[in-house]
Amino acid sequence: MTRSARQTKPLLEAIDFSVTLHTPSVSVRPVDRVSYSVEPGEVLAIVGESGSGKTILNMAPLDLLPVGVNADMEGAVRFEGVDLLKMSASELEAICGGGIGVVFQDPLSALNPVRKIGRQLTEGIEHHLGLTAAQADSRAAELMTLVGLSDPRSRMQQYPHELSGGMRQRVGIAMSIAGEPRLLIADEPTTALDVTVQAQIVALLKDLQKRLGMAIVIITHDFGVVSGLADKVAVMYAGRLSEIGGVRDVLIEPAHPYTQGLLRSVPSLTVPMNTKFAGLPGQPPNLARRIEGCAFAPRCAEVRPECSVHRPALLSVPRSATGHLAACPVVINHPA
Amino acid sequence: MKWFNAPIRIVGWPTLLLVLSFAFVAIFGSVVSPYDPAAQNLMQAMQPFSPEHWLGTDNLGRDTLSRLIAGAQTTLIGVTSILLLAGTVGMILGTLAGYFGGWLDEIVMRLCDFGFSVPSLFVALAIVGVFGPSYGNMILALAIAWVPIYARLTRGVVAAAASQPYIESLRVLGASPARIIFRHLIPVALGQVLVYASADAGLLALAIANLSFLGLGVQPPQAEWGQMLVSAMPYIQEAPRLVILPGLALTILVVGFNLLGERIALAKNPRPMARRKLSLRRAIFKQEMSA
């Protein structure tokens, strides 16, 4: 390998990563041989609907799944060259507060309801950065200013329930960046929030990414959040990657019929009035069964007989930027 | 045997065996009992264990085994009627309070607060003190003392269910309160009440024994374990079995009901899968995915 190749080694790299979940009632495969990478300082958005496996894809390697769920993982997920799947629980814990920060969808569930905000923040800081209590205190105040919370000293004396949803999410973000992570994984950080507050949080994440130079993996179902924030987009369907590429390529000229359908499903303020709502017919497949061929075939308008034979590989999309891949041979081989 | 598998899985066979054998003895007691539990035979008084009297006889020559069996019957009838009375009244009050809220809720809950602030046994003592000691009055007293527990439990369940959208949509559809309460809320509350009652039964058996021990409940010659205990007290040196046997019966019964209630309550919580089940599941799923 050449020297330059080694320098551009990705920060996070998943190779043929699969997750199988076993609960007392059901076994499913929510992530099925997914490969992607995140470069340092890059924002990757992983977009998918409920049940597409987008959250499990990111939370399973960090051992952040609900208690009582048994996850079997195959393949590799490398963070800075080290496979997360081979790490012990204590090594993972060290990574989660240090190199990788995590923001949850519901900030309230990530915060302890009976402890003051300040104490929860400083605790993590003391633990991961090895600072004294006084140092941690001023660092916490700094972090709160950084995430746009005014009057941090008095805010630190408040309990989570005294804050609004938007402010809680800011605290959640402050906690996640306490260890100065190189990678921030944000799971639906704006879903529980109002549009006006959502816009504030997206702007905050963008600002932090620029200032701290960290990479972000944002998991969302909302293309609106993606377009202003992400450099790269990966679209997931039924546990598989259906399309991945630069944000402009994927959102402006989507190649995969699922991405196209999903984008059409988001009504914009620019389509003519009195048009009907566009969506996709049918339902996503059952992940407890083996899926023959393309998972999207039953709902696809472009479907051909060969679609249900082999699982389509991610192929380079013709007449598009390099790195724009789509798992649909029909569209790629017969461009319209 | 499928109908039998579910209860065994939930509560486990030792608990089930314990509770079922108590119920069997109590229900078919008069058939299996070797002697009339009240029949005195002073010639046979204070007999030790023997082939004629398996568990011996007491100071009046009554067969201990027969009296224990009759005591089980007394306890079962007592516990069942108290639970039925307290459960029914408690559920009615709790449902009304939980569904309609407002001043009705206030009154019922203040009554409950009063009931909770005084230990149930004291309430029962006071009632028996007023009406005089008898089996019937004891049942009534304990039932009144136990009503607040079921009223509060039901009220909580009903109030939570009533704010669920599926109850609200029935209201919007124009369903009468009676329909909502009897068809939708009571079935939800009944499940919770039954779970609670199964754990409560042991406590009630103890309370019956307590009152009888104090001479406020079952009156001689009717057989009851607490009453057996107290009448055997003068002979504790001479024949400790007369005290130990009813005490043991009571202990086993209370432990049995507590286990039953605990197991039923815990059955709702997810348990981690057993290792063997997990590996089996892995194998089956692997086959499913590669088929």
Added chain:
Amino acid sequence: MSKPLLSIVDLKTHFRDSRTGADIRACDGVTLDINAGEIVGLVGESGCGKSTLGRTIVGLERARSGQIRFRGEEVLALRGSRGAATRRKIQYIFQDPLSSLSPRQTIGEAIDEALVINGEGNRSARRARIAELLEAVSLPAQLTDRYPREMSGGQRQRVCIARALAADPDVLVCDEPVSSLDVSIRAQIMNLFLKLRDDLGMACLLIAHDLAIVRLAAQRVYVMYLGKIMEQGTSAELYGHPAHPYTQALLSAVPLTNPVQELARRRILLSGDVPSPMNPPSGCRFRSRCPVAQPLCETFPPAAALSASHVAHCHFAGECDLASIKANAFSAPHLVHVQG
């Protein structure tokens, strides 16, 4: 113009805060009309009182004062069976279809119960009607014996709509009917509402926070903030020429999926969250977050009519255009960030 089917006049719904005893003025004097066969949008952030308004209309919350006139009758004054029969003509669709169906009933039983409540005593007539209702919401008849947990979110919401239709309503109040559903499924449900309007003449009050969805579905739109209507107008007026700063801010916060357009446009970021309805700002309710608030805004703003149908409650209705103002031009610069 003919008389509206349903008119809400100065409706107030207050709650008592159990801790402080203060009044939470969730819905604080709302006037709103719905005509027959019309979908009316009601938009605003969470906590603005739009759900409370919807719930008050169907009687799930008790109104403090005001009127709900339906077909010329005063619904709040009606009592007994006559009141129930009138109220039944206004049905409600909840946000989460799973919790609005009983887990103990199959969907056939749920719809059957709605028909029984509506006074249909004949069993075979009910069975035929269930099939008709399922057909009307495009669900296959063999789903009758399924339990809600065995269905997908979209199917469950169709069942809820079928059950509401069992009461033979004239108006559906739909509270965020698609926000719990997947993006690709939402169109199926929204198009169903359009079909019900076009085929049955069903009027709808569509309560939603998603402005783009309301724009395609509704003929007229009301914008609500902190218990009061800020602006109302036809969809074309409201989306084309928003006159109230709050409407402008809401519209500018709707994200665009096209990254080039998204990065190029100007966005008005409102700072902070909706204030507590226990202690709303005096005068104009939006004044504490409004980027162009003036001292005059401490007085109650008049209703400024920009056309027969377009009304904005703002002292400067139609005069300000937030999107074209530079950040430093604001009188209250600490309240706003504009990104260019």
